[in-house]
Amino acid sequence: MPNLSRETFLNIIISLGLLVFPFIATAMDEPFYITLATRVAILSLAAVGLNLALGTGGLVSFGHAAFFGIGGYAMGILASHAQTYTPIFTWPFVIEGTNQMLIIWLVAIVMSGIAALFIGLLSLRTSGVYFIMITLAFAQMIYYFMISWPTYGGEDGLSIYVRNQFPGVNTLDPSSFFYICLALMFAGLGLSAMIKNSRFGAALQAARQNEERLAATGIRPFNIKLTAFVISGMITGLAGALMADLNRFVSPTMLSWHMSGEIMVLVILGGVGRLYGPVVGALIFIIFEFIFGGMTEFWQFYLGLVLLGVVLFARGGAIGLLAGKARHD
Amino acid sequence: MSTTLLFEQLLNGLQYGVTLFLMAAGLTLVFGVMGLINLAHGSLYMIGAFACAAVAAATGSFWLGLVASIVAAGFAGVLIEMFVIRRLYDRDHLDQVLATFALILILSEGCRMVFGSFPLYLDAPGFLAGPVTLFGGFQYSAYRLAIILVGGLVALGLYLLITKTRLGIRIRAGEADREMIAALGVNIATLYTIVFAIGAALAGFAGAMMGAIQSVQVGMGEPVLILAFVVIVIGGIGSIKGALIGSILVGVVDTLGRVTLPGFFNLFMDTAAANSVGAALSSMSIYVLMAVILIFKPEGLVSNNA
Amino acid sequence: MTDQTVLQIQNLNKNFGALKATDDVTLDLKKGEIHALIGPNGAGKSTLIKQICGQLSSDSGKVIFNGKDLAGMDVADRAKAGLGRTFQVSSLVMEFSALRNVMLAVQSKLGTSYRFFKNVRGDNNLTEPAMAALKRVNLEERAHIMTAELSHGERRQLEIAMALALDPKAFLLDEPMAGMGPEGSKKLIGFLDELRHEAPILLIEHDMDAVFSLADRISVLVYGRVIATGSVEDIRNNPAVREAYLGSAA
Numbered sequence A: 001m002p003n004l005s006r007e008t009f010l011n012i013i014i015s016l017g018l019l020v021f022p023f024i025a026t027a028m029d030e031p032f033y034i035t036l037a038t039r040v041a042i043l044s045l046a047a048v049g050l051n052l053a054l055g056t057g058g059l060v061s062f063g064h065a066a067f068f069g070i071g072g073y074a075m076g077i078l079a080s081h082a083q084t085y086t087p088i089f090t091w092p093f094v095i096e097g098t099n100q101m102l103i104i105w106l107v108a109i110v111m112s113g114i115a116a117l118f119i120g121l122l123s124l125r126t127s128g129v130y131f132i133m134i135t136l137a138f139a140q141m142i143y144y145f146m147i148s149w150p151t152y153g154g155e156d157g158l159s160i161y162v163r164n165q166f167p168g169v170n171t172l173d174p175s176s177f178f179y180i181c182l183a184l185m186f187a188g189l190g191l192s193a194m195i196k197n198s199r200f201g202a203a204l205q206a207a208r209q210n211e212e213r214l215a216a217t218g219i220r221p222f223n224i225k226l227t228a229f230v231i232s233g234m235i236t237g238l239a240g241a242l243m244a245d246l247n248r249f250v251s252p253t254m255l256s257w258h259m260s261g262e263i264m265v266l267v268i269l270g271g272v273g274r275l276y277g278p279v280v281g282a283l284i285f286i287i288f289e290f291i292f293g294g295m296t297e298f299w300q301f302y303l304g305l306v307l308l309g310v311v312l313f314a315r316g317g318a319i320g321l322l323a324g325k326a327r328h329d
Numbered sequence B: 001m002s003t004t005l006l007f008e009q010l011l012n013g014l015q016y017g018v019t020l021f022l023m024a025a026g027l028t029l030v031f032g033v034m035g036l037i038n039l040a041h042g043s044l045y046m047i048g049a050f051a052c053a054a055v056a057a058a059t060g061s062f063w064l065g066l067v068a069s070i071v072a073a074g075f076a077g078v079l080i081e082m083f084v085i086r087r088l089y090d091r092d093h094l095d096q097v098l099a100t101f102a103l104i105l106i107l108s109e110g111c112r113m114v115f116g117s118f119p120l121y122l123d124a125p126g127f128l129a130g131p132v133t134l135f136g137g138f139q140y141s142a143y144r145l146a147i148i149l150v151g152g153l154v155a156l157g158l159y160l161l162i163t164k165t166r167l168g169i170r171i172r173a174g175e176a177d178r179e180m181i182a183a184l185g186v187n188i189a190t191l192y193t194i195v196f197a198i199g200a201a202l203a204g205f206a207g208a209m210m211g212a213i214q215s216v217q218v219g220m221g222e223p224v225l226i227l228a229f230v231v232i233v234i235g236g237i238g239s240i241k242g243a244l245i246g247s248i249l250v251g252v253v254d255t256l257g258r259v260t261l262p263g264f265f266n267l268f269m270d271t272a273a274a275n276s277v278g279a280a281l282s283s284m285s286i287y288v289l290m291a292v293i294l295i296f297k298p299e300g301l302v303s304n305n306a
Numbered sequence C: 001m002t003d004q005t006v007l008q009i010q011n012l013n014k015n016f017g018a019l020k021a022t023d024d025v026t027l028d029l030k031k032g033e034i035h036a037l038i039g040p041n042g043a044g045k046s047t048l049i050k051q052i053c054g055q056l057s058s059d060s061g062k063v064i065f066n067g068k069d070l071a072g073m074d075v076a077d078r079a080k081a082g083l084g085r086t087f088q089v090s091s092l093v094m095e096f097s098a099l100r101n102v103m104l105a106v107q108s109k110l111g112t113s114y115r116f117f118k119n120v121r122g123d124n125n126l127t128e129p130a131m132a133a134l135k136r137v138n139l140e141e142r143a144h145i146m147t148a149e150l151s152h153g154e155r156r157q158l159e160i161a162m163a164l165a166l167d168p169k170a171f172l173l174d175e176p177m178a179g180m181g182p183e184g185s186k187k188l189i190g191f192l193d194e195l196r197h198e199a200p201i202l203l204i205e206h207d208m209d210a211v212f213s214l215a216d217r218i219s220v221l222v223y224g225r226v227i228a229t230g231s232v233e234d235i236r237n238n239p240a241v242r243e244a245y246l247g248s249a250a
């Protein structure tokens, strides 16, 4: 491949940087940096999920915290039952908790997919501002539900004492867990790149740009958008399970609308619809939080200023600034 | 449950609905006229509450505080419109959402810098502090009753403003057709600033009134903002009448759900389980209401064909 | 109705408030023919197309296509059933190349858009039929140009290519020649002349030379009503048509 585009070059640099990062952090004797990098990988995955709906499909969901939180609670509920050796329920059949990541991920993906299906079925009947407000409202419904439901800690959330297990890997080692999360992030990126270039992706992009044309071509936009919304929710749900595992804690905060806003901000900071937009956005976000959060407790004030500046004056996001306008074929 | 309790809750729901209306009216006006979705509307509610609490603490007068809330929120509205919102009218909804989300971060944290993280307290004026006796010995909080009356008056005032005044005619013309009112020689930029400021002042006023019932703290506007969204989804975006109907509906359903659902589940569960299931489900009741309305009337109850 | 009838429109109505955009319209489209629909601006021609395609719901009346009532079918269903339409104002996916626009139609024709992994670039099942359709409208050299950068006339051609790629059982063309220029129009007339043997065409067109040279039958729509249907000769000599339409226009 001669002549790599600047964007591709940037993507490769970022990928390599993340791959070797634990060695750098270890060499610098800053193990905490590995936790930060793990957060970057997880938040990137969450944003990759949203980017599929938002960037590729043009679905401005302001409720993706719902899926992030459901993924988190899937982990929290399964692991807390495993921790206390109590079944989750016994009727009509017995379901036990588990501390196996693979099962937890599967449950997180399925549950957030089901939630996305229901929310999508209702909210995709509308568009524009209605869609934004309705996705926000349904996420808020789940948020209030978890706050007022005492079984799993209500407002206080759930703590898990030991990180969950992955066959053949010592997940208690921060680097190992980082590489698990990074692998899933790459898988998410690969999946979303593949989807974007597939027949489905073509239909989804057409649904964003010109629904009338897509329908006249014989493809029903509603079904395309709903499918994208569900896949998007599943990816973000998986990220939620990982985040809960990283923190060994899940609470309604993961479901709050600030979380929805944050995931959206990641996508925008990096550049909407760009493959690596979410990763760049998450990198900027975490670095920003780390630097400014260390200097002032009001760091979000400055985040707000930067975000406002990006929206008003730098609409292509960081990748737009570094690599120029998005290319289409 | 006794009828007095039920009646009291009904009034509480009405009071809540009236407050929601003050929020929703501004949101829906701004959307109807300028086509803008403003997440930072809740911050204006917060600004109103803080202004009221600060001025009331400094002067000892709730009434001065109330005036200050309207002035502060209205003034903040003018500034925000002129420096930020104005650049967003021609942008897509995504940009509007992000920019106004950024405004929330700036205003909330800014407020925290000035007032700190601890809640402020605001007392209702003395003569409204106790209960009043309504018919048949039924007692109800004088302050809440006052909110219902004042909110009702504001709703009426807003209706007269929109239907009877010159400004209202221009606002409605602006909803129908921007070019048309430009052709009529109305200064659109000023009109938009005024509409935004009216919405802001209403939100600030609502925040101040609620500040004496809840505590005044950073982030207090956000739950109300989201309920106001539910209200205008239910009522139909851009419609003041829809906002009024939606507000009352949401206020009453939410309040009644909280008191009746635990009792309902107690009929076939033990009390502890009924309380927790009832609490969890009642927190969802208005969203279920929204979902049902969406299924049957995706454009909202009062459709504007916008 | 004979078994030669492909599309049958019965007593179709559409009101916009007090305005009767289509008023009890009945007409049909037979195998192998071009049925031209003419009428002054605002007569309701585009509205009728939208009703047939399901883009606008009808207040009353029926659309029967290949013996099947289309009631309850949405735009996508009707396109799948074989109605290939073009828009009066080009409606395309602007950030796609011309080829990828047509590929979208091909993937619809092939049956499923729910393929998530295979890259569409280099998928010969999509690119070859799409290229063939572009070739038929002389657009193959512009295949890789972004639609937003195509000229107005080229977009009109692309609209037709997309309809062709669907391999429809009837074409509904809403002013395909508008803005094409004399050379392009001439080529298109030759093309449509042949196309009618693949599938019949309901043709809305303002260019009277084109209509008179192509049409097997003409219907005249005025204020939403069909005031006459007949052969080119019939319509030319129809006094009501001369009065209502040709009298003022020609």
Ligand SMILES: Nc1ncnc2c1ncn2[C@@H]1O[C@H](COP(=O)(O)OP(=O)(O)O)[C@@H](O)[C@H]1O
Binding pocket: C016, C019, C021, C039, C040, C041, C042, C043, C044, C045, C046, C047, C048
């Ligand atoms: N969506 C609509 N709402 C209201 N009026 C419409 C709408 N679409 C078309 N019309 C009106 O219906 C009439 C017929 O329009 P149209 O079908 O586009 O005419 P034609 O294609 O014959 O020029 C016109 O008067 C037009 O203004």
Ligand SMILES: [Mg+2]
Binding pocket: C045, C046, C047, C088
């Ligand atoms: Mg027309």
